[in-house]
Amino acid sequence: MTTTSTMTPTTFKPRRIDPSAVVAGTTSRSSVRETWAQVLAMAWRALKKMRRKPEQFFDVLIQPLLFTAMFAFIFGGAISGSVSNYLPVLIPGILAQTALTVCMATGVQLREDMDKGVFDRFKSLPIARLAPLAGPMIADLIRYGIASVLTLVTGLLIGYRPGGGVLGCVGGVALTVIAGWSLAWIFTWLGTMARSAQSVQGISMMIMFPLTFLSNAFVPAETLPGWLEAFVKVNPVSHVVSAVRDLFNDGAVTAEVGWAVIGCMVVVAIFAPLAVRSYSRKM
Amino acid sequence: MADLSAVRAEGLVKDFGDFRAVDGIDLRVRQGEIFGVLGPNGAGKTTTLRMLATLLPIDGGHAEIFGVDVRREPHRIRQLVGVTGQYASVDEDLTARENLWLFARLQGLTGTRAKAIAVDLLERFDLQEAAERPLSQFSGGMRRRLDLASSLITRPPLIFLDEPTTGLDPRTRGQMWDTIRELVTDGSTILLTTQYLDEADQLADRVAVIDRGRKVAEDTPDALKTQVGDSTLQLRLADGSDTALAANVVRRLLGEEPVLTPESGRMNIPLPDPDRAADVLIGLREAGLGISSVSVAKPTLDEVFLALTGHGADDQPQMEAAR
Numbered sequence: 119m120t121t122t123s124t125m126t127p128t129t130f131k132p133r134r135i136d137p138s139a140v141v142a143g144t145t146s147r148s149s150v151r152e153t154w155a156q157v158l159a160m161a162w163r164a165l166k167k168m169r170r171k172p173e174q175f176f177d178v179l180i181q182p183l184l185f186t187a188m189f190a191f192i193f194g195g196a197i198s199g200s201v202s203n204y205l206p207v208l209i210p211g212i213l214a215q216t217a218l219t220v221c222m223a224t225g226v227q228l229r230e231d232m233d234k235g236v237f238d239r240f241k242s243l244p245i246a247r248l249a250p251l252a253g254p255m256i257a258d259l260i261r262y263g264i265a266s267v268l269t270l271v272t273g274l275l276i277g278y279r280p281g282g283g284v285l286g287c288v289g290g291v292a293l294t295v296i297a298g299w300s301l302a303w304i305f306t307w308l309g310t311m312a313r314s315a316q317s318v319q320g321i322s323m324m325i326m327f328p329l330t331f332l333s334n335a336f337v338p339a340e341t342l343p344g345w346l347e348a349f350v351k352v353n354p355v356s357h358v359v360s361a362v363r364d365l366f367n368d369g370a371v372t373a374e375v376g377w378a379v380i381g382c383m384v385v386v387a388i389f390a391p392l393a394v395r396s397y398s399r400k401m
Numbered sequence: 402m403a404d405l406s407a408v409r410a411e412g413l414v415k416d417f418g419d420f421r422a423v424d425g426i427d428l429r430v431r432q433g434e435i436f437g438v439l440g441p442n443g444a445g446k447t448t449t450l451r452m453l454a455t456l457l458p459i460d461g462g463h464a465e466i467f468g469v470d471v472r473r474e475p476h477r478i479r480q481l482v483g484v485t486g487q488y489a490s491v492d493e494d495l496t497a498r499e500n501l502w503l504f505a506r507l508q509g510l511t512g513t514r515a516k517a518i519a520v521d522l523l524e525r526f527d528l529q530e531a532a533e534r535p536l537s538q539f540s541g542g543m544r545r546r547l548d549l550a551s552s553l554i555t556r557p558p559l560i561f562l563d564e565p566t567t568g569l570d571p572r573t574r575g576q577m578w579d580t581i582r583e584l585v586t587d588g589s590t591i592l593l594t595t596q597y598l599d600e601a602d603q604l605a606d607r608v609a610v611i612d613r614g615r616k617v618a619e620d621t622p623d624a625l626k627t628q629v630g631d632s633t634l635q636l637r638l639a640d641g642s643d644t645a646l647a648a649n650v651v652r653r654l655l656g657e658e659p660v661l662t663p664e665s666g667r668m669n670i671p672l673p674d675p676d677r678a679a680d681v682l683i684g685l686r687e688a689g690l691g692i693s694s695v696s697v698a699k700p701t702l703d704e705v706f707l708a709l710t711g712h713g714a715d716d717q718p719q720m721e722a723a724r
Contacts, residue, residue, distance in 0.1 A: 134588035137432060137481075137558035138405065141467045144477040152509055159506035167494045170535075239490040239551065242454055244479035245507050 144244075153246040160253020168257060174227075177219055178261045182269035186212050189336065190276055197337055205278040209269065210290065210362035211335030214355050216265045217298030218330055222322040224258050225305030229315040232400070247398040248390075251306055255299060262298040266291040282369030290365040293378060297358045300382035303389035310396040329355050354381040405468055407432045407559050407590035408453060414461030415448050415614075422448045424614035425462065430592055432558075435585055437605030437622075438594040441706070445614040446594035447487060450561050453592075454484045466559060483552030487563040490548060491536060497523060497547050498532040505554050522550040526580070542573035549580065560584060562593040566600060578603055598705055602626070610709055617709050628708055633698045634670040634678045639691030641666030650684045672697070 148156065168174055189208055194201035228251065231237065240250050270278075270287060280287055305322055312318045332346065333355040339347050350356050361378035364370045408430035415423040423445040430436040438446045451457040453464055455475040464471040471478050484490075491500045498519050505515035523529050526546040531539065539547070545565065552560060565581065566574040581604055585591060595601055601608045602622040610618040610625070618625065638647055644663045651659045651670050655677060660669040672678060678697055685692060 135556055135558045137467050140481060140558050141469060144480040146474060147476050156507050159503055163503055170494055235488045235490040236492040238486055241456055242479060242484040243507055244476050
């Protein structure tokens with residue numbers, strides 16, 4: 119164990135450390151630029167982990183394939199008369215459901231991660247408290263992307279022909295990714311609050327199921343009892359599903375798209391600060 | 402600012418529910434020294450360190466590091482302190498090189514500089530060969546070294562080491578001690594906690610002894626040892642009924658009171674000077690008292706505690722350090 123390095127003699131200067139100089143150089147918070155660099159570094163870490171643990175991709179690979187095919191053939195005839203008539207209704211619905219499942223995994227994985235020793239180091243480093251939360255979420259954009267594209271492709275394979283064309287599909291997938299990322303803040307917040315990964319999973323399930331099934335994702339809202347229809351209409355998932363339907367099936371940027379984007383922004387504006395605050399308090 | 406203390410803590414308090422883990426601890430660590438915090442499990446060492454490192458909120462009292470208030474300026478403190486925990490806080494899923502690169506990037510180093518620092522630290526801590534291996538294949542000693550290396554990326558002026566050698570084999574422990582000594586020659590100040598008296602003795606310039614959340618003594622390791630006696634002569638008599646006779650011989654020769662366990666014929670004799678062990682043995686031979694076993698032991702933490710607090714180190718309230 120020698121102090122000097124022959125390869126890069128300049129980096130580890132033998133100069134003595136001067137504490138007062140270091141104190142003078144400290145800052146009381148990370149600047150926006152520093153924070154951005156930290157978020158990217160954390161995203162890099164999340165990507166590395168994804169590559170080493172491909173089993174993480176199980177949900178984004180299996181669910182789109184399985185649910186799309188299953189729901190189409192089981193409910194198609196009953197709800198829309200035929201499978202091909204049901205697909206334009208179903209595909210955007212499955213897309214939203216898949217995005218929510220991926221969100222849930224974001225929260226659970228964050229919670230698992232936070233129990234690890236390395237989070238102690240993250241806490242002891244002079245980094246923005248936002249970085250350990252936002253980094254993995256950026257890496258998760260890839261997961262939303264894979265899940266959305268895979269759902270769409272499965273749909274195409276079993277006969278879905280979106281009227282919106284390529285542009286409409288790209289728009290729909292993009293909106294799903296945005297919505298998934300925004301809603302993930304809710305689950306990230308849960309992840310910072312809950313005691314264990316299991317409890318995050320449990321709570322998330324309780325949120326996810328009503329949000330997806332009490333929406334227009336799989337059935338037309340008009341067929342529901344009045345009180346339920348009222349809830350379905352204010353459910354943000356319904357707006358996302360309607361917006362994606364408009365994009366996929368008609369290639370139209372309708373008011374629903376606007377509402378969906380606004381809804382996503384509101385969710386981020388509320389839950390991102392809550393998550394960061396709860397995370398900082400955990401320490 | 403030559404008189405500026407590296408750490409100045411007054412009346413630190415930490416409560417976990419009804420349990421007061423740290424109960425008014427004062428610490429003053431001078432610049433450039435190795436300061437040891439000695440105590441058994443659950444004494445509040447780790448909790449104190451974690452409060453000073455901004456990893457736990459301070460419930461009472463006041464702490465400054467190089468004059469910066471710990472409670473009010475946590476972000477500044479984190480730029481001044483490198484923390485190496487009791488459990489290696491490195492990423493299990495990344496390689497050694499990736500770990501160092503990540504921590505360097507997080508602290509604002511450019512990509513190229515982060516790479517260079519990682520190369521440097523891997524070499525300095527003898528980890529080059531394992532640089533690309535996942536951490537799951539690392540030995541305990543390698544993990545600790547990587548953990549310590551991760552704390553040194555920005556060359557912080559103050560380094561916290563929480564039980565740096567607990568669980569390491571003797572050889573690795575010796576290497577760790579060398580590394581720690583080297584850090585001080587760079588101008589760093591070190592605050593370390595330990596359960597081992599000999600570790601404090603080997604490394605620390607001054608030692609605070611912590612017991613049940615309170616500081617019971619603070620001194621140089623030498624002064625602490627004199628309070629306890631340098632070493633102990635442990636004897637076992639061939640015939641247990643001779644203990645009273647043997648005790649008389651010891652009192653006459655050394656003027657020390659031996660600690661007796663008559664049932665087993667054992668006696669522990671504090672030695673002011675290890676040389677005097679021979680005197681005792683000769684004295685016993687002359688008195689015609691047989692010995693079945695004999696050894697000379699250095700004072701243990703238990704004995705330091707017995708001497709300082711009147712109770713052993715074992716009967717501490719068991720309490721996992723709050724993580």
